[in-house]
Amino acid sequence: MQVQIVKLEIFVPESHFEAVRVALQQEDAGHIGNYDSCLSTTQVQGYWRPLEGADPYDGEVGVLCSAPELKIEVCCRVEKLPQTLYAVKAAHPYEEPVINVLPLLATGLSEL
Numbered sequence: 001m002q003v004q005i006v007k008l009e010i011f012v013p014e015s016h017f018e019a020v021r022v023a024l025q026q027e028d029a030g031h032i033g034n035y036d037s038c039l040s041t042t043q044v045q046g047y048w049r050p051l052e053g054a055d056p057y058d059g060e061v062g063v064l065c066s067a068p069e070l071k072i073e074v075c076c077r078v079e080k081l082p083q084t085l086y087a088v089k090a091a092h093p094y095e096e097p098v099i100n101v102l103p104l105l106a107t108g109l110s111e112l
Contacts, residue, residue: 003078003103003104003105004077004078005075005076005077005078005103005104006075006076006078006081006101006102006103006104007073007074007075007076007101007102007104008024008029008072008073008074008075008076008084008088008099008100008101008102009071009072009073009098009099009100009102010071010072010074010088010092010097010098010099010100011044011046011069011070011071011072011097011098011099012069012070012072012092012093012094012097013057013058013067013068013069013070013093014068014069014070015093016091016092016093017041017070017072019091019092020072020088020091020092021037021039021072022091023087023088023090023091024037024039024072024074024084024087024088025037026087027076027080027083027084027087028077028080029074029075029076029080029084030074030075030076031075031077032075038074038075039072039073039074040072040073040074041070041071041072041073042070042071042073043068043069043070043071044068044069044070044071045066045067045068045069046066046067046068046069047064047065047066048064048065049062049063049064049065050062050063050065054095055095056095057093057094057095075104081101085099085101
């Protein structure tokens with residue numbers, strides 16, 4: 001079975017959620033059957049330490065940092081993945097945004 005849909009997990013500060021949400025919608029991510037703009041969010045606590053040469057959005061080089069973030073979960077068709085990732089990165093404030101791409105076998109019972 002060839003994977004046609006992936007799930008994106010995107011970690012973003014709450015202040016930039018709307019910009020990322022709009023970027024996802026414009027690329028038709030979250031389109032499931034007769035619905036579009038389908039996504040979910042979870043509040044998480046992010047941790048990172050910027051290394052020498054980094055230009056962090058938040059925090060300072062060499063110091064372990066922590067801040068609340070949102071984890072966005074959304075489905076995306078594989079053929080739209082490159083432009084969707086490009087759009088998310090353009091709307092995202094982080095120098096190195098965390099975007100996990102997970103293959104899915106199905107998004108709902110209608111696809112089984």
